[in-house]
Amino acid sequence: MEQILLKHTAPGQCLSFDEYRSVGGFGAVANALGTMTPAEVQQNVIDSGLRGRGGAGFPTGKKWSFVPRDLPGPRYLICNCDEMEPGTYKDRVLLERNPHLLVEGIILASYALGVHHAFIFVRYGYEQGAENLKQSIAAAERSGLLGKNILGSGFNLDLDVHQSAGRYICGEETALINALEGKRATPRAKPPFPAIKGLWGQPTVVNNVETLANIPAIINGGPLWWKNAAATPEAAGTKLFCVSGHVASSGCFELPLGMTLGGIIDGPCGGMRPGSRFKACIPGGASTPYFTARHRDVPMDFDPVAKAGSRLGTGGIIVFDQNTCMVAVTLNLIRFFARESCGWCTPCREGLPFVRHTLERIESGRGEIRDIDILREHVQMLNYAFCALAPGAMGPVDGLLKHFEEELLEHITAHRCPFTKAHKALERTEQQPCRS
Amino acid sequence: MIPEPLRQKLELRVAGATTNREAAVDIMKELQRHYGWLTDEALEEASQLLGLSPVQVEELATFYEMIYRRPVGRHVVHVCDSISCWALGSETLLESLAHLLGIEPGSTTADGAVTLLPCSCLGNCGEAPCIMVGEKQYGRMTPQAGAQVIAALRGATEQPHTPEEGSNF
Numbered sequence: 280m281e282q283i284l285l286k287h288t289a290p291g292q293c294l295s296f297d298e299y300r301s302v303g304g305f306g307a308v309a310n311a312l313g314t315m316t317p318a319e320v321q322q323n324v325i326d327s328g329l330r331g332r333g334g335a336g337f338p339t340g341k342k343w344s345f346v347p348r349d350l351p352g353p354r355y356l357i358c359n360c361d362e363m364e365p366g367t368y369k370d371r372v373l374l375e376r377n378p379h380l381l382v383e384g385i386i387l388a389s390y391a392l393g394v395h396h397a398f399i400f401v402r403y404g405y406e407q408g409a410e411n412l413k414q415s416i417a418a419a420e421r422s423g424l425l426g427k428n429i430l431g432s433g434f435n436l437d438l439d440v441h442q443s444a445g446r447y448i449c450g451e452e453t454a455l456i457n458a459l460e461g462k463r464a465t466p467r468a469k470p471p472f473p474a475i476k477g478l479w480g481q482p483t484v485v486n487n488v489e490t491l492a493n494i495p496a497i498i499n500g501g502p503l504w505w506k507n508a509a510a511t512p513e514a515a516g517t518k519l520f521c522v523s524g525h526v527a528s529s530g531c532f533e534l535p536l537g538m539t540l541g542g543i544i545d546g547p548c549g550g551m552r553p554g555s556r557f558k559a560c561i562p563g564g565a566s567t568p569y570f571t572a573r574h575r576d577v578p579m580d581f582d583p584v585a586k587a588g589s590r591l592g593t594g595g596i597i598v599f600d601q602n603t604c605m606v607a608v609t610l611n612l613i614r615f616f617a618r619e620s621c622g623w624c625t626p627c628r629e630g631l632p633f634v635r636h637t638l639e640r641i642e643s644g645r646g647e648i649r650d651i652d653i654l655r656e657h658v659q660m661l662n663y664a665f666c667a668l669a670p671g672a673m674g675p676v677d678g679l680l681k682h683f684e685e686e687l688l689e690h691i692t693a694h695r696c697p698f699t700k701a702h703k704a705l706e707r708t709e710q711q712p713c714r715s
Numbered sequence: 716m717i718p719e720p721l722r723q724k725l726e727l728r729v730a731g732a733t734t735n736r737e738a739a740v741d742i743m744k745e746l747q748r749h750y751g752w753l754t755d756e757a758l759e760e761a762s763q764l765l766g767l768s769p770v771q772v773e774e775l776a777t778f779y780e781m782i783y784r785r786p787v788g789r790h791v792v793h794v795c796d797s798i799s800c801w802a803l804g805s806e807t808l809l810e811s812l813a814h815l816l817g818i819e820p821g822s823t824t825a826d827g828a829v830t831l832l833p834c835s836c837l838g839n840c841g842e843a844p845c846i847m848v849g850e851k852q853y854g855r856m857t858p859q860a861g862a863q864v865i866a867a868l869r870g871a872t873e874q875p876h877t878p879e880e881g882s883n884f
């Protein structure tokens with residue numbers, strides 16, 4: 280299988296700057312700055328069909344094309360490495376194995392956008408990743424790949440790392456811009472979109488780590504070659520799928536976009552762990568509705584996953600076995616989202632704790648039939664919140680109602696959770712070897 | 716009062732920022748590293764360094780999970796309670812560590828050595844369940860492995876709290 284992002288890397292090891300250069304690293308920068316116009320770089324990204332890897336799947340080249348090139352003052356690029364969506368750890372793996380790829384991608388994107396100052400926003404807990412980035416940036420500066428007059432092209436770029444202190448909402452692009460400015464990280468109203476008015480009021484592009492890390496390969500191999508690394512004609516490129524939960528081998532795998540869910544679980548993950556059978560999974564990070572066994576053949580690509588009623592999101596697949604209570608799973612997720620709500624708007628600030636209470640009642644055997652309607656109403660109502668956190672939070676509740684209504688009813692009619700004991704029996708009881 | 720070399724370092728950080736307040740998180744983190752938590756005094760100092768009012772700094776400090784506005788122990792043990800860790804036993808892990816330390820999650824041992832806090836996803840879900848102590852992360856935790864981490868933190872000089880009779884670890 281084609282490895283684009285994890286090529287030349289090994290688990291637990293960080294590729295050095297010199298090693299990266301010796302395998303052709305920064306060749307795309309030399310090529311682009313030497314022989315291509317910024318518009319050509321952007322056109323390559325458009326032709327590749329690259330869609331954002333940060334959750335929403337917006338076409339990257341198209342996003343770049345919204346940036347006005349004639350406004351006075353600077354433009355900015357922000358690389359989003361907040362990565363706080365539970366079940367998602369792909370950007371971490373990239374930064375711990377090959378931070379240079381991201382640095383190269385940022386130089387290329389900045390060149391295409393006419394950006395002279397870019398930022399990487401890194402969550403807490405990724406201190407190693409941030410350190411790797413700082414070292415890569417310093418080495419790139421020494422080699423004339425960052426700073427003034429890069430490789431004699433006349434193009435200038437400064438790249439800074441911002442390390443955050445932990446809050447999921449900082450990943451939302453307008454909240455992130457506030458966080459970077461040193462303000463309380465609540466989202467901003469859109470429009471104006473960041474592409475027009477973002478960081479310090481200037482045109483700003485926010486892209487995910489994995490999105491930007493794909494740019495060097497698009498320039499090196501050409502957009503068509505890159506696109507064809509996918510498993511289906513509709514999909515484009517590879518994807519980092521980070522798998523966790525009750526599989527035999529959890530880990531972050533670079534796989535062709537469009538590979539089926541079943542293929543991912545039975546292939547690189549080695550199937551389920553001993554004693555476990557597949558019951559359900561979260562296909563793309565904590566805010567996406569569940570898939571069940573009947574979704575095994577869904578191609579894991581943006582449109583097919585959406586058509587099947589969920590979202591590809593971040594590619595963080597969390598797998599649950601037959602002993603897992605899906606009410607308890609949903610409650611755990613809602614607790615996370617209610618805690619991480621920034622509190623700015625009422626539907627989310629008040630609504631999520633209410634949903635949490637309702638699920639707590641059901642899980643502890645005190646639920647009533649009408650609670651199901653309450654949940655259903657909230658799936659609708661929280662669409663009217665100020666940002667995408669609240670609708671995302673209701674993704675799992677939506678999945679629960681769609682696929683596990685019987686399990687909900689069972690809790691309510693039996694006045695207890697039918698799973699508690701079975702679940703505890705299969706927790707991790709001994710150290711298992713590390714595979715990622 | 717922070718030592719002069721630290722003040723100078725922080726002033727440099729602020730001077731290097733595009734706007735003063737851009738450096739706010741870095742400044743709060745550095746002050747927290749110095750004091751152990753973001754004390755009222757630290758909050759004042761941050762507001763002076765950044766040219767913000769204390770309440771503007773407070774507004775930021777209380778927003779972030781890893782900025783502590785209350786005293787914490789010498790070591791803060793964060794136990795991830797998000798979904799992937801939960802699926803592999805983080806509830807049992809947290810209970811066992813609380814029991815071992817003889818405290819409720821959210822509080823600090825009487826000797827001021829360890830604060831135990833549940834936290835949001837550490838971005839290490841493939842290695843669930845995970846904990847984080849300071850900036851160091853540990854994956855594939857079991858109650859036994861967690862107890863070893865805590866024993867190592869307390870070191871040879873600090874005696875671990877012995878669980879009561881009849882406990883199951």
Ligand SMILES: Cc1cc2nc3c(=O)[nH]c(=O)nc-3n(C[C@H](O)[C@H](O)[C@H](O)COP(=O)(O)O)c2cc1C
Binds near residue numbers: 331450
């Ligand atoms: C609550 C919330 C959290 C988000 N967290 C992240 C994140 O951690 N990383 C990320 O890249 N995108 C995150 N996003 C999506 C960003 O808003 C934005 O769409 C993305 O960074 C754009 O990059 P892309 O086009 O390359 O995917 C989040 C969105 C929401 C609503």
Ligand code: SF4
Binds near residue numbers: 622667669
């Ligand atoms: S939906 Fe939630 S996170 Fe988004 S602005 Fe409203 S309160 Fe904040």
Ligand code: FES
Binds near residue numbers: 799838839
């Ligand atoms: S869920 Fe615990 S590290 Fe992600």
